[in-house]
Amino acid sequence: MAEGPQLHLSAVHKAYGRRSVLRGADLTVEPGTLAGVVGENGSGKSTLLRIAVGQLAPDHGTVRCGSPPGYCPQQAVVNDMLTVAQHLRLFQVAYRLPQLRYAWQLVDLLGFQDERRTRAGELSGGTRQKLNLTLALMHDPPLLVLDEPYQGFDWDTHQRFWDLAIRLRDRGRSVVVVSHLLHDLQHFDTVHHLREGRLHREVTR
Known part of the structure; x- marks a missing residue:
């Protein structure tokens, strides 16, 4: 700690x-x-x-x-053209993460695992916010x-x-x-x- x-x-x-x-x-x-x-x-x-x-x-x-x-703003900052999985891979590179196990655990926990291949622009407002939150948490910051x-x-x-x-x-x-x-x-x-x-x-x- x-x-x-x-x-x-x-x-x-x-x-x-x-x-x-x-x-x-x-x-x-x-x-x-x-x-x-x-x-x-x-x-x-x-x-x-x-x-x-x-x-x-x-x-x-x-x-x-x-x-x-790790910062989750009030308004989701996501790219409408990218899928959920593509967002995770993009942020994996940005955060220099060796793998995405924890990120996918967050997706499962927040209950939007069925949207992996869905573009952000096609997600409901609540699911966009789930993605927004996952992107803020996936590198497990202190x-x-x-x-x-x-x-x-x-x-x-x-x-x-x-x-x-x-x-x-x-x-x-x-x-x-x-x-x-x-x-x-x-x-x-x-x-x-x-x-x-x-x-x-x-x-x-």
């Missing part, structure tokens, strides 16, 4: 023009922690995550990651940053996702999940409420 926090944000500020979104946000996620980020729509949750994974630079503050994160990763999932797959997230946490992974669903709060070790540009931490376990 890694030493020290996998993710540490300190006094992070971000504004879009005159609109201040983050006003000194702090977030620390230790190894083996399942952390939730919650807040109203437009409160800056996605901005916070994009800064955490290095997609967006903060105006002020510091960001430290213990390792490159830090996972997931922005409402289960959009479009049916209830069974939603429960499978949480079983997987808890399993990853128990293996020492740091898992950050943005959620707007109240019944998800029971799964988190810590909940961070984003209000008026700051995070307010609540320990749930």
